[in-house]
Amino acid sequence: MALIDLQLSNSLLFCLVPFLFFLLIKFKKTRNNNSKIPKSYPIIGSYFSILANQEQRVQWLSDIILSTPKLTFTLIRPLNFQTIFTANPCNVQHMLKTNFPVYQKGEFSNSTLSDLLSNGIFNVDGDIWKYQRQVASHEFNTRSLRKFVETVVDTELSERLIPILANAAAAAEKKVLDLQDILQRFAFDNICKIAFGYDPGYLLPNLPEAEFAVAFEDSVRLSSKRLNLPYPLIWKMKRALNIGSEKKLRIAVQQVREFAKKIVRGKQRELNEKSSLDSADLLSRFLSTGHSDEDFVTDIVISFILAGRDTTSAALTWFFWLISKNPEVESEILKEIGEKTDDSVVLYDEVKNMMYTHASLCESMRFYPPVPMDGKEAVKDDVLPDGTLVKKGTRVTYHPYAMGRSEEIWGKDWAEYKPERWLNKDQVTGNWMFVSKDAYSYPVFQAGPRICLGKEMAFLQMKRVVAGVLQRFKVVPAAEKGAEPMFISYLTAKMKGGFPVTIEERKS
Template sequence: MADFLGDGIFNVDGEIWKYQRQVASHEFNTKSLRKFVETVVDAELNERLIPFLAVAAAEKKVVDFQDILQRFAFDNICKIAFGYDPAYLLPSLPQAKFAVAFEEAVKLSSERFNAIFPFLWKIKRHFNFGTEKKFRIAVDEVRQFAKQLVKEKQRELNEKSSLDSVDLLSRFLSVGHTDEDFVTDIVISFILAGRDTTSAALTWFFWLISEHPVVEDSILNEIKSKSESPVYNEVKEMIYTHASLCESMRFYPPVPIDTKSATEDNVLPDGTFVKKGTRVSYHPYAMGRADKLWGKDWDEFKPERWLDKDEVTGNWNFVTKDMYTYPVFQAGPRICLGKEMAFLQMKRVVAGVLRRFKVVPVTEKGVEPVFISYLTAKMKGGFHVTIEERDH
């Protein structure tokens, strides 16, 4: 992973990780960043995603909703991370150079990571041919572009002494992080975190609710009880929608498998000996389907398993699960910093899209799409749908 992620937060340990975590944690907990994220998501939703879907509905076009959601998420995370708009979700669906290179780098580094015979890619890298040549070109493209943005932002900061923008890059630079490679590594990691995860979660969510109309109706009723453009506090109160997203990610976690490496000899609670340097993987995809954890009805899509009804008010209360039972956002010291931000973004998209449109898969009802896993989950071949305007 190092050629792509460098010393970014996902690829380091010890003091370098601890330092990045502290800096990022501080920034993620500021109200100004939350407000900025809200503004960015709302603009992308109202100015790009909704108009695109309205045209698709009017023209009765089949669209790849997975691709559209990836474009939406990529625009959002680039604005949040860099203050840069790649304009990837325009009506023409452009092939933005940076986005395409990023996708290629993710795919090929994932193949490296999962290779059964790692010496093969190492030989290819040494002689610079085949997939390794493609990988080097894609990574160079991503890093050069990111570095250029860092330089421009640094120049702007030097001229102004303080930046108007509140994107993550501006924040890191304005508190004195001037090492170009270090800041580039950090920002590339955040793009990876924000681009693929929310779009993967939403892709599977929209497919699941198309298969469960009763759940969709309950979500719609909740959406209609909120204002047209719900503010943060209203989004936070969308309890049933929140439960539906959690249930969807139980079946289809955006990161289906995650790996740690033992820093020293260890023994797991069940007595398994783990030698220093051994890679140990845990599997949220399998865990979400285990009756030991979720009961005999694990195979039912039931948002209610996350809810408890208040007998006095009749309102739903959300019941949080133990993060080690449901490690979709990791657990322990590395639990996802962007969890709240991700739910905010996903619930705004769900509210904005479902209030106005019905998403109808073009595949045969009851046929489950094929789940594939790179670093993050994908729907094989895309998610082809038609968009229908709802009767108001």
């Protein structure tokens, strides 16, 4: 299948072979110049640069953006398709708030991600988006958040995650775990429980190879690759012919949708059998509004699984790696855990008030945002605050990964992992006080009308996991000392090849 993919891609350029050969030679002669902005050629644009940097696309684009005076540049794709990339906070505020109606998900995103996300909240605009957001917002009130921490997260942590880590720590020979996989399983069980009232048992002790989870991972990865192709004609032709990666995607998405529909049908039966619900989970709220379109409700389920499974697990994976490199930060977190906990129980209020841990997570996501890039499409001509012209139909992508590395935003010490940059000390009590940053300089949770509804829920979940794990265990990366994992992104951030660790019981 990989051979078929390659043959098809090459055939699209066959008629341009002589011209491409000439440009390739020229590209090789000029690629080592001092300018980081990729060279663009007629017809094919910056195709060679895009192709050469596919594996490190996020970092490559970040380096280019940060080398420009306005923190903005335009990438020319084949056939003169243009994408504007920016790390300028003024531009981000313009897109996400000031001129919000002009910058939509748009046709490109809608069509590219339609097979997986279809009409889910992360892939639509207008009334469909507003409806889903309005119904979902009821799930994130204080009562629901307290229940989430004290029942769902706490149960998953104490009955599944902690025992798995304890067994690894107690093994005669050091047992290596893929912590990225463990955290994805943990987050998947959590989101299914709180949003759908369903327990998939993905973090059971035997770490089951769930067919759905594999299919979901494949669906996200292959859908993401569509976004990153130099031109969309490649995937559209393969999809029409049902070959290669598009055939794999079709099969994976079918498995994902079948799983999601089982959840929807089960919940619908439960609603039909009961006059009133014992608990109102997210799925129940949508079904109770009278929506009988199974496909539409399935779209909603898939979107929330993506949000709940991949973002928090990505944030925690990179957090535990950074903590292993910064023992002084780990010591401060342990000190805070000791002050906030009583008899090894960390409840809602205690978790909520863990300011230093909160700051440490914010700092971790500054370096490794779960969603490192997010694009919008201009529905009419516009001008960004830095003077960049935007034509109707152009994609404008803001780049949180680059923004987290900007000296203009964070100062000369931007490269330091420094939770204190988010904190002030109360002069009376001596306690840490969290100081929020401008949402448009730190758009890790988006900002404006589309700001993440689950932001507070995500922080509560992550802080509960950090407290529960670090209180008992030390997480030690299994890679060679000094080895740095590769940051990759399939809609959300991941460590390439997982995060192998050993677990050590912490001495009391």
